[in-house]
Amino acid sequence: MNKIRTRFAPSPTGFLHIGGVRTALYAWLLAKQNKGDFVIRIEDTDKDREVEGSIEHILKTFKMLGLDYDEGPDKPGPFGPYMQSERLPIYHEWALKLVSKGLAYGDPFSKEEVEGYRIDAKQKKLPFLYRNYRPNKLPAWDKSKPLRFKSNPQKYTWNDIVLGQIQSNENAIDDFILIKSDGYPTYNFAHIVDDYLMQISHVIRSQEFIASVPKFLNLYQALEIEPPILATVPAILGPDGRKKLSKRDNAKDILDYLKEGYLKEALINFMALLGWNDSTEQEIFNVDQLISKFKLSNVQKSPAKFDERRLVWMNGQYIRMTSTTELYALAKSYWPNDSKTFSQDYKMAVLDLIKERLKYLSEIPDLTSFFFVEPKIDPSLITDNKILSKIDNQFLIKLLELSHQRLSKTSFKLEEIKNTLNDLLLETAQKPVVLFSLIRIATTQSPASPSLFETIAILGKDKTLSRIETQIKALKNYE
Ligand code: GLU
Numbered sequence: 001m002n003k004i005r006t007r008f009a010p011s012p013t014g015f016l017h018i019g020g021v022r023t024a025l026y027a028w029l030l031a032k033q034n035k036g037d038f039v040i041r042i043e044d045t046d047k048d049r050e051v052e053g054s055i056e057h058i059l060k061t062f063k064m065l066g067l068d069y070d071e072g073p074d075k076p077g078p079f080g081p082y083m084q085s086e087r088l089p090i091y092h093e094w095a096l097k098l099v100s101k102g103l104a105y106g107d108p109f110s111k112e113e114v115e116g117y118r119i120d121a122k123q124k125k126l127p128f129l130y131r132n133y134r135p136n137k138l139p140a141w142d143k144s145k146p147l148r149f150k151s152n153p154q155k156y157t158w159n160d161i162v163l164g165q166i167q168s169n170e171n172a173i174d175d176f177i178l179i180k181s182d183g184y185p186t187y188n189f190a191h192i193v194d195d196y197l198m199q200i201s202h203v204i205r206s207q208e209f210i211a212s213v214p215k216f217l218n219l220y221q222a223l224e225i226e227p228p229i230l231a232t233v234p235a236i237l238g239p240d241g242r243k244k245l246s247k248r249d250n251a252k253d254i255l256d257y258l259k260e261g262y263l264k265e266a267l268i269n270f271m272a273l274l275g276w277n278d279s280t281e282q283e284i285f286n287v288d289q290l291i292s293k294f295k296l297s298n299v300q301k302s303p304a305k306f307d308e309r310r311l312v313w314m315n316g317q318y319i320r321m322t323s324t325t326e327l328y329a330l331a332k333s334y335w336p337n338d339s340k341t342f343s344q345d346y347k348m349a350v351l352d353l354i355k356e357r358l359k360y361l362s363e364i365p366d367l368t369s370f371f372f373v374e375p376k377i378d379p380s381l382i383t384d385n386k387i388l389s390k391i392d393n394q395f396l397i398k399l400l401e402l403s404h405q406r407l408s409k410t411s412f413k414l415e416e417i418k419n420t421l422n423d424l425l426l427e428t429a430q431k432p433v434v435l436f437s438l439i440r441i442a443t444t445q446s447p448a449s450p451s452l453f454e455t456i457a458i459l460g461k462d463k464t465l466s467r468i469e470t471q472i473k474a475l476k477n478y479e
Contacts, residue, residue, distance in 0.1 A: 004036030004201050008069075009191060011043045012054035015253045016061050018306065019206065019236045019245060022271040026233060027204045028067050029272070029294040039198060040072035042083045043191065045184040055083075061254050065264045066287075071198075079198040084190050091185040094193045094223065095147055095178055103222045104178055105138035107146040130175040147179040149189075149219060156214050161202075161231040161296045163210070172214035192216060196225045204231045204296070231296050234275045235303040245306045261334055261361020262311070266318040270311045275304040284317055316359050324352045336365040338372040346371075349458045353450045371459065374467070375445030377474045382441060387433055396438060397475050399428060403439055404468045412461040418453045442471035 008024035010016065031038035040062065042055055055073065062069060071077030081087055098104035109117075109130070121128035131151055141147050153170035160166055178189040185193075195203055210232050220227045238249035245251050252260075257267055269285055277300075278285075278293045285293065319327065328348050339347060354367045369375070382388045388396065406424055410416040425435055436452050443464050449455050456464045 002199070002201060004031055004034040005039060005199050006031045006036065006202050006204060007039040007041055007195070007198065007200050009041045009043050009194075009205075010058050011046065011049070011187075012051060012058065013046070013049045014051050014054060015255075016058055017245070018251050018254065018271060018274070021061065021065070021254050022236065022274050023204060023206055023233050024062075025067065025268060025271050026231075026276070026294070026296070026299065027202070028069075029290055030202060030204070030296060031070075032291045033294060036201070037070040038068075039077070039079075039200070040069045040075075040082065041194060041198065042073050042085075043187060044083055044085045045187065045190055047182070047184070057255065064255065064258050065268060067268075084185070084194065087190075087194070088183060088185075090197065091179065091190055091193055092183075095141075095185075095189070098149065098178070098222060099141055099147070101222070102138060103150045104141070104147050105134075105150060106141035107148045107177065108135055108139045109133070127171055129171070131173075134175055143183070144181060146177045146181050148175045149178050149222070151175050151215070151218050152222065154218070156217050158213065158217060158227075158230065160210075160213075161229060162234075162299045163232050163301055166210070166213070168214040172211070173218050174215065176215055188212065188215060189219070192219055192223065192225075195228055196223075200228050202229045202231060202296070204233060207232055207235050231299070234300055236274055237303045237305050239305065239307055241305045249306065250308065251306055257311075259362075261331070261363070262315045263318045263322070263330065266311070266315040269318070270314050273304075274306065275300050283314070284321075312359050319358050319360075320355060324348055324355060327351060327355065331361050331364060334361045334364040336369050336372060338369065342372060346458070353454050353458060357450060370444045370446065370449075374470075377470065378441075378445050379474070379478065381445065381447055382438075382475075385437065385441075385447070388437060388441075391434065393475055393478055397472055399430065399435055399438055400442060400468050400472050400475070402428065403435070404465055404472070407456075407461070407468075408465055410461075412457065412464075414453060414457045417457055421453065439468070443467045 006027035008027055010020060010024075028038045030036070040059070042058075044050055044055075059072070059074060069075060071079065071082060073082045075082075095104060113133075117133045118128045121132070126132070130148065131153065134150065138150065151173045153173040155167065155169050156172075157165060157167045176188055177186050179185050194200075213230065217227060236245045237243060238245045238251075254267060258264065265286060268287055268290070269283075272285065272290050272294070273283065276294065276298055279298060322330070325348070328344075328351055331351060335347065350368050350371050351364075354364070358364070358367065382396070402424060403421070406420050407417070410420050421436070421439070425432065428435065439456070440449055440452050441447070443456055443459060459467075
């Protein structure tokens with residue numbers, strides 16, 4: 001069998017949406033699994049739609065995700081160049097082959113004529129097809145006009161690895177433009193030439209191209225080239241499961257997710273599952289597992305649903321699977337400014353503690369700021385607390401004074417803190433939701449924090465005691 005070579009062929013018309021990267025990921029997985037090649041080809045033949053910066057953005061996304069490519073615009077290979085705008089002579093050469101075989105002609109149709117033909121077809125209750133109005137004697141191509149393909153209408157049956165057998169009739173075939181009047185090829189033409197010359201074995205792409213496949217098959221035939229294996233991946237729907245995923249669904253650009261501190265392994269795992277599973281309930285697959293388990297034939301036909309909550313959950317799982325040392329390295333740029341003067345050991349201890357609750361790395365400042373700066377007293381933490389707000393202020397003060405007194409006698413080792421506060425619970429006949437919540441508020445000024453004992457153990461004795469004192473003073477002032 002020939003080498004498996006897959007490609008991702010984005011048009012640089014904007015930033016990469018999650019669906020695009022998912023499609024590319026499937027092509028990448030297939031190549032990796034078969035020790036094949038994965039190629040990035042930039043399809044920049046529509047200069048009007050090009051958005052500046054998108055090529056860099058696309059390539060950066062692949063680099064950041066660790067989806068390496070064997071050939072691409074910045075990675076020369078035997079089949080380059082990998083930017084379609086740099087391959088114009090190649091398309092012209094192939095176009096001329098068709099012209100010389102009498103299979104392409106200079107576009108003779110003016111806008112007005114086409115309008116007239118449309119009306120004519122409508123009156124005849126026929127679909128409008130250029131080929132029905134093609135002149136008998138094919139017009140020559142003078143390059144100021146587009147070049148059109150002379151199609152050969154027929155029925156097709158073809159196999160799509162994901163969708164199975166598909167049939168089409170003659171109406172799907174028409175004379176389409178190969179080269180535009182600006183000299184650039186159309187997608188319909190260029191991708192066929194390139195996939196062939198680049199020896200692409202599998203073309204994996206999204207649903208929107210399925211209706212055009214009969215046209216492509218017709219052109220493959222005219223060019224006398226064997227079509228590659230075709231696979232159509234499912235659409236991705238928004239969270240409501242009805243409409244196609246769009247900007248309004250808050251699906252972010254992959255680089256934005258990475259900036260927010262989603263781990264690349266989690267993003268890859270999440271994207272892989274948008275339309276694929278290994279026929280079990282398993283949800284967590286590391287990249288190596290994906291490489292070995294991925295099968296195009298297991299890609300689902302029906303649309304996938306984008307659910308950001310699943311991504312958040314999955315990222316949390318990955319954070320917990322990552323060692324604290326590794327996570328610390330990944331989290332370097334996420335610490336709040338105030339943490340600068342603190343030691344690595346201290347920050348590692350903080351990270352180890354919040355790891356259980358951390359959903360993405362950009363939450364670190366919010367979850368950890370009280371470890372680095374003195375938190376401001378927030379009276380609402382008590383007044384809005386269902387249980388504490390019903391307790392007499394004097395009693396709250398008393399509880400804090402006792403806590404202060406007992407804790408001040410300890411060496412502040414974790415075990416001692418635990419025993420001391422548990423003893424105090426018994427002694428005062430209070431529930432943890434009262435006593436521990438109160439100490440938590442006093443020491444962190446936040447309604448939730450990781451385990452109280454660990455939190456204050458990391459904060460240390462001095463800070464813990466002085467924050468309790470500050471809270472006592474504040475409560476006295478409420479009197
Ligand atoms: N340039 C096309 C796009 O960005 C590529 C489609 C394909 O993969 O063939 O949609």
